[in-house]
Amino acid sequence: MPQSFFFAAWKHGIVNLKCSVFGMVTKRTTVYELHLPGYPFNEKGRMYRSIVLVKQVPDTANITGNVMQDDGTVNRAKLPAILNHEDRIALEVALQVKDQYGGTVTAITMGPPRASDILRECLYMGADHACLITDRKFAGADTLATSYVLSEAIKKIGGFDFIFAGRQAIDGDTAQVGPQTAEKLHIPQITYLEEIRSVNGRTVEAKRKIEGGYEIVRCTLPVLITVVKDAASPRPFKAKRVMAYKGARSLLELEKLAEGNSLLSVEELVGEYEGRSLLIETMTMDDLRLDAARCGVHGSPTKVHKVQSVVLSGGEHEIIEPTKTDIGKLIDRLFEDHILG
Amino acid sequence: MSNYFLDNKDLLFHFDGFSRRDDFGDMRSIVATAEDAYGQAKEFNYAPVNFDDAMENYAKVLEVVGDLAANRIAPRTAGVDHEGATIHDGIVSYAKGTQDNLRELAQADLMGMVLPRKYGGLNFPFTIYMMAVEVVSRADASLMNLFGLQDIADTIRKFGNERQRQEFLPKFCTGEYTGAMALTEPDAGSDLQSIKLQAYQDNEGQWYLRGVKRFITNGSGDVLLVLARSEPGTKDGRGLSMFVCHGGNNLKVRRIENKLGIHGSPTCELQFNDTPAQLVGSRKFGLIKYVLDLMYRARMGVSAQALGISQAAYEEALQYAKDRVQFGRSIYSLPAVSNILVDMRVTLEVNRSLFYAAALSVDRKEKLEESIEELKEQGKPFAEQMADLKQAVKVANLLTPVTKYVLTESANRIAYDALQIHGGTGYMKEFRVERLARDARITNIYEGTSQMQIVAASGQVVNDILKDYFDKKEADEYPGGLIPLANCLKEIRQIFYESLKYVIEKKDSSFQDVASKDLVELYSYLIIGYLVMDEAKRDARKVFIANRYILGALALARKNTESIKSGLYSDLLHADEILRD
Numbered sequence: 001m002p003q004s005f006f007f008a009a010w011k012h013g014i015v016n017l018k019c020s021v022f023g024m025v026t027k028r029t030t031v032y033e034l035h036l037p038g039y040p041f042n043e044k045g046r047m048y049r050s051i052v053l054v055k056q057v058p059d060t061a062n063i064t065g066n067v068m069q070d071d072g073t074v075n076r077a078k079l080p081a082i083l084n085h086e087d088r089i090a091l092e093v094a095l096q097v098k099d100q101y102g103g104t105v106t107a108i109t110m111g112p113p114r115a116s117d118i119l120r121e122c123l124y125m126g127a128d129h130a131c132l133i134t135d136r137k138f139a140g141a142d143t144l145a146t147s148y149v150l151s152e153a154i155k156k157i158g159g160f161d162f163i164f165a166g167r168q169a170i171d172g173d174t175a176q177v178g179p180q181t182a183e184k185l186h187i188p189q190i191t192y193l194e195e196i197r198s199v200n201g202r203t204v205e206a207k208r209k210i211e212g213g214y215e216i217v218r219c220t221l222p223v224l225i226t227v228v229k230d231a232a233s234p235r236p237f238k239a240k241r242v243m244a245y246k247g248a249r250s251l252l253e254l255e256k257l258a259e260g261n262s263l264l265s266v267e268e269l270v271g272e273y274e275g276r277s278l279l280i281e282t283m284t285m286d287d288l289r290l291d292a293a294r295c296g297v298h299g300s301p302t303k304v305h306k307v308q309s310v311v312l313s314g315g316e317h318e319i320i321e322p323t324k325t326d327i328g329k330l331i332d333r334l335f336e337d338h339i340l341g
Numbered sequence: 342m343s344n345y346f347l348d349n350k351d352l353l354f355h356f357d358g359f360s361r362r363d364d365f366g367d368m369r370s371i372v373a374t375a376e377d378a379y380g381q382a383k384e385f386n387y388a389p390v391n392f393d394d395a396m397e398n399y400a401k402v403l404e405v406v407g408d409l410a411a412n413r414i415a416p417r418t419a420g421v422d423h424e425g426a427t428i429h430d431g432i433v434s435y436a437k438g439t440q441d442n443l444r445e446l447a448q449a450d451l452m453g454m455v456l457p458r459k460y461g462g463l464n465f466p467f468t469i470y471m472m473a474v475e476v477v478s479r480a481d482a483s484l485m486n487l488f489g490l491q492d493i494a495d496t497i498r499k500f501g502n503e504r505q506r507q508e509f510l511p512k513f514c515t516g517e518y519t520g521a522m523a524l525t526e527p528d529a530g531s532d533l534q535s536i537k538l539q540a541y542q543d544n545e546g547q548w549y550l551r552g553v554k555r556f557i558t559n560g561s562g563d564v565l566l567v568l569a570r571s572e573p574g575t576k577d578g579r580g581l582s583m584f585v586c587h588g589g590n591n592l593k594v595r596r597i598e599n600k601l602g603i604h605g606s607p608t609c610e611l612q613f614n615d616t617p618a619q620l621v622g623s624r625k626f627g628l629i630k631y632v633l634d635l636m637y638r639a640r641m642g643v644s645a646q647a648l649g650i651s652q653a654a655y656e657e658a659l660q661y662a663k664d665r666v667q668f669g670r671s672i673y674s675l676p677a678v679s680n681i682l683v684d685m686r687v688t689l690e691v692n693r694s695l696f697y698a699a700a701l702s703v704d705r706k707e708k709l710e711e712s713i714e715e716l717k718e719q720g721k722p723f724a725e726q727m728a729d730l731k732q733a734v735k736v737a738n739l740l741t742p743v744t745k746y747v748l749t750e751s752a753n754r755i756a757y758d759a760l761q762i763h764g765g766t767g768y769m770k771e772f773r774v775e776r777l778a779r780d781a782r783i784t785n786i787y788e789g790t791s792q793m794q795i796v797a798a799s800g801q802v803v804n805d806i807l808k809d810y811f812d813k814k815e816a817d818e819y820p821g822g823l824i825p826l827a828n829c830l831k832e833i834r835q836i837f838y839e840s841l842k843y844v845i846e847k848k849d850s851s852f853q854d855v856a857s858k859d860l861v862e863l864y865s866y867l868i869i870g871y872l873v874m875d876e877a878k879r880d881a882r883k884v885f886i887a888n889r890y891i892l893g894a895l896a897l898a899r900k901n902t903e904s905i906k907s908g909l910y911s912d913l914l915h916a917d918e919i920l921r922d
Binding site: 062082 | 413448449
């Protein structure tokens with residue numbers, strides 16, 4: 001997968017194009033002001049709207065006997081589906097921004113109908129809104145197709161200052177969806193966030209993890225931020241919110257409820273749930289202006305050719321120091337291998 | 342992800358049973374009273390709309406508690422035990438793990454579980470709160486001493502005035518305040534009537550406290566309920582009143598104790614130097630009304646702690662027995678070991694049955710009190726409720742001390758057996774079981790020793806206040822397999838009556854003091870026996886539990902009566918000679 005190499009370089013802080021960087025490790029001073037017509041910026045300065053990208057993943061950390069199949073693969077159906085851990089931390093960081101500076105937090109996920117489970121969890125932690133992006137036509141999406149749909153959904157939601165996401169999901173480990181989403185929205189990104197140091201007006205100052213250290217970056221809003229697991233300790237569910245939002249349902253869940261009971265109509269249910277603030281906003285293909293060829297399996301160039309277990313031994317890697325010379329050499333190498341360019 | 346609520350099938354069995362029983366408390370009416378017939382849902386989006394919704398709320402929140410206990414609290418327990426609470430320049434600090442636990446419990450809205458919603462609480466029934474305390478205690482027994490002190494806030498709610506409620510309760514709910522109950526003094530332990538701490542008023546009517554309190558759990562807390570002598574010259578409990586005061590700079594923590602167990606909980610010696618305080622409720626009712634009322638809940642809190650420790654110790658023992666190989670097989674399969682494990686498990690389960698019956702009885706009593714208050718306010722008749730309340734008070738007066746006696750003694754036994762199963766390994770600090778054995782040891786001492794629980798229960802036992810209930814249970818029909826066990830219970834009941842008659846006819850108060858332990862135990866077999874019979878009717882596996890418990894109880898009953906009738910205790914007349922140097 002060519003992208004993954006590119007993003008591997010990116011996420012290690014070697015390619016860091018749109019943020020001003022000062023301080024600890026490297027010294028670059030380019031400040032990019034970003035103006036995107038159509039995005040209503042928050043001018044009050046102390047109210048921030050955050051969107052958090054979350055994903056439902058199989059609980060690979062708790063694999064028990066009956067989950068492993070004879071051929072050595074994992075039976076996903078038998079694994080409990082959980083909120084990806086680093087996404088939970090992304091939500092925590094978003095909630096901390098809200099606690100400290102005020103604002104709102106919206107959790108969104110692209111996934112099958114049962115992904116509303118994790119959206120309810122986000123509501124239990126403190127998210128103000130939740131949105132399920134779901135359609136059979138989105139199935140089989142790789143990171144490219146996923147980030148395309150997510151970015152279009154985010155455009156529709158609009159008016160955000162921050163987008164937070166976990167660094168990567170434990171099922172695919174690609175760490176691509178966050179960065180790709182930022183690219184498609186044409187906004188800067190800060191990957192590997194360890195700490196939001198301050199938010200001041202339209203500027204965020206953040207500490208991000210890099211190999212062998214960290215760097216402090218400053219960036220204008222809106223920005224997409226992916227977080228590492230040390231960035232925060234996720235808060236527990238709040239009992240009051242659990243009780244208040246246990247009945248929150250997506251449109252699909254309400255449709256299912258209506259299917260099973262001829263006395264119920266979907267329209268009435270939607271009205272009722274909306275009235276009680278229990279409707280999980282649901283977006284499908286029809287709600288978004290999408291190019292079908294870029295969605296789901298059709299929009300996914302990634303094809304898994306073969307899965308094998310590789311054990312790396314020492315001496316197979318090359319350390320590139322974050323110096324001007326070394327980075328220059330790396331870029332040359334990437335061009336040589338036709339990974340860049 | 343493990344979860345100490347969801348992984349405990351027996352706990353779920355009891356939770357599920359709440360809506361199917363009305364023997365010692367009917368959850369439907371308890372919840373309906375607490376929820377003002379479900380009128381609060383209009384004002385609070387987290388209030389239930391009906392009974393099923395309420396039960397779903399409780400289950401969901403207990404799930405949150407179970408998750409916190411298993412995944413956040415339990416991993417910190419060894420650190421909390423090692424570090425313990427510390428004092429430096431009179432300032433008490435909790436262990437790092439305790440601080441994290443308290444922060445997260447507050448973040449999860451769990452610090453005001455029984456308090457009304459208008460003060461920020463969850464308005465849960467006491468029984469559900471007790472379930473949460475059991476779950477938390479299984480993870481860290483010492484945390485119960487902080488998490489389980491929500492009763493202090495509840496006492497302010499019950500007996501304080503509205504201004505005091507406004508002042509204190511919201512901050513308990515947010516976790517900003519922790520509380521302490523300052524009763525014990527150097528010369529007033531079990532005998533609270535001899536409390537000396539002085540309460541006096543200045544010309545403006547402001548109260549002040551002066552004196553020393555000792556062994557005060559979380560005495561360094563933010564809000565203290567203090568029992569003090571407000572009537573100079575008096576010597577007994579009628580001269581004592583209840584006060585509330587702020588902690589911190591208003592009083593001095595002279596020292597904290599270096600204890601055998603529950604290291605996470607600071608046990609303080611407090612010096613009140615003219616500390617400003619407010620009177621709670623009416624003068625002179627401090628001990629005779631407010632502390633006695635608090636005692637129901639305090640006994641239950643410690644029983645929940647004992648139950649949590651028992652659960653944890655049993656699990657450690659079971660796991661170790663399965664893992665440990667000797668003589669070519671796991672020791673789990675050795676009959677001498679599996680017999681201990683079965684005993685532990687049966688004790689654990691029947692204790693839980695007793696515990697939740699007692700919790701329901703406290704809930705029933707409190708909700709009847711609330712209903713009567715309401716009827717009084719509305720000028721409606723309440724004679725019927727008053728009669729119910731009279732009986733409910735008697736039942737709670739019986740069940741809470743019996744529960745504390747049985748569960749805390751059991752916790753020690755279970756922790757002892759769990760350590761025994763570990764062999765030499767269990768004696769080492771590396772294994773959790775030694776901490777459990779240390780933590781268990783306080784449970785049958787504080788909030789009234791086992792001996793005091795016998796005293797508290799014996800009045801109800803001698804008056805046979807569950808007579809009607811036992812009559813009804815005896816007359817119940819049991820399926821074939823349970824008939825022999827029903828007959829055993831009939832036999833235990835006969836033994837109880839014979840023993841009781843013997844004790845009463847002997848007319849010797851010293852003998853009665855000693856024999857009351859046997860009488861209370863005999864009565865406890867009947868209470869627990871009929872509870873497990875009900876469960877055995879509901880669930881086939883429980884037949885095994887009923888079988889071992891009741892057959893064991895019959896053997897013990899024969900021993901109890903033998904002790905009473907054989908003249909065994911007559912040598913107490915010669916105690917001085919026996920104990921002579």
